[in-house]
Amino acid sequence: MPETLSLPTLSESAFLRYFNFSALYFAEGLAQGMLFVGIPAWMAMQGKSPSEIGQFAVACSVPWTFKFIVAPLMDRYTYLPMGRKRPWVLLGHLGLMLSIIAFAFVPDPLNNLNLFFAAAFMVSSFGAIQDAAGDAMAVDMVPADQQARANGYMQGSRMIGSSLALVLCSWILNKYSFEASMLTLFFLVATITIVPLVIREQKGEKILPFTAGKASETSKKLQIFNWSVILKALFNVFRLKNSLLVVILLFITQGAYNFFETLLPIFAVKITGWTNVLYSQVFATADLVGGVVGMLVGGYLIEKFGKKLMINIYFLLIVSLVLALKFAGDYWQNTNMLYGFIITYRLLNAFAKIGVFAIAMQCCSKNISASQFTIFMTMGAMGSIAGAFLVGPIKENFDWNTTFIFFEGFIGLAWLVLQFINIEKHMAEIKAIEHENIQNLEYIKKREASVVLG
Secondary structure (H helix, E strand, O other), X not given: OOHHHOOOOOOOOHHHHHHHHHHHHHHHXXXXXXHHHHHHHHHHHOOOOHHHHHHHHHHHHHHHHOHHHHHHHHHHOOOHHHOOOHHHHHHHHHHHHHHHHHHHOOOXXXXXXXXXXXXXXXXXXXHHHHHHHHHHHHHHHOOHHHHHHHHHHHHHHHHHHHHHHHXXXXXXXXXXXXXXXXXXXXXXXXXXXXXHHHOOOOOOOOOOOOOOOOOOHHHHHHOOOOHHHHHHXXXXXXXXXXXXXXXXXXXXXXXXXXXXXXXXXXXXXXXXXXXXXXXXXXXXXXXHHHHHHHHHHHHHHHHHHOHHHHHXXXXXXXXXXXXXXXXXXXXXXXXXXXXXXXXXXXXXXXXXXXXXXXXXXXXXXXXXXXXXXXXXHHHHHHHHHHHHHHHHHHHHHOOHHHHHHHHHHXXXXXXXXXXXXXXXXXXXXXXXXXXXXXXXXXXXXXXXXXXXXX
């Protein structure tokens, strides 16, 4: 493709950065919406047992806890003429599309559960690869002063993608067939794949391996091809106090959110008398509202007023909202009240996540962006598992009011951790580590050159 006809690159255009990462997260949300909400709800409607639905959920969840294995490979191996992380993004999308096709053609899926679970595991695995690669590319390409707004677009797009998949693919699933639903999902993901296919990271890079272009000097400087340097950089980064605080913040917040969001459908069904179908529809609506508003103003507010200040406000509003629910016991069976609560909660939840993820992104070193950010997100996923695990012991031993207090306590603990994070100090320490990485690489190159000459 001649240079004069090519699109601007991610490094050249803020609009394309926002558009590109919104598209990647939209595709991620499409798959997640069906895997984690739509298909489990369909299985329940078809009479599958909670144990079988739980096994499906495990098959979809496990790949996301092992992203940290793939992430160092992304930092170490790539095809620089096509960019540092773009080859991995395209690989994730290709695998996601092929695995969705395989998933669609599982014969009689509800009576062939082992194959059904294995196919779901593959779809989720490539979804996790696509997610890790997209996150790493965002760390590399989005400047610090645009990360909050980018996260707003990214998280909002994921929620909108999830809502679209829940509405469209679930309708096709019930009206026609599982195969038709998954092929629709494939078509949606394939359409979005056009975006990373045509938008390059740096000027002069190849669109595809067989097209014209070459590796950029910027990518060459950032890329580390030595395992010892990568591992040492990771060790040095996670020795920093603020890295550990970000890990704790992600673990607590994601655990708290999953704890509460696992409770919500139980509360809606047992207390308000909702059906699973109604809850899915309300949740999809709430995600759509939260996604759109998050895209429009969530990142902007954090960018304008600061990450820590806005997260403090969102934490306070979440605690206040749940406190209001706690004292509104006489209205718990009011469908409109619960509908409004869920939409408001998901909106505040989206805003708070945008801020926390923006902090995590800013605290990453570009040299090891895939590994570091993925470890952050993996710890968040581990927190989610812990939060879900706590639902049973807490709810079985306490009433609803006390259970809500536990959630408020988790958010309060997250607020306390946030106060000790010093982003400016951390960024100065990261720059020192990146400078050390460059020196280590230069030393290794000189040593290897002397061995060859010798």
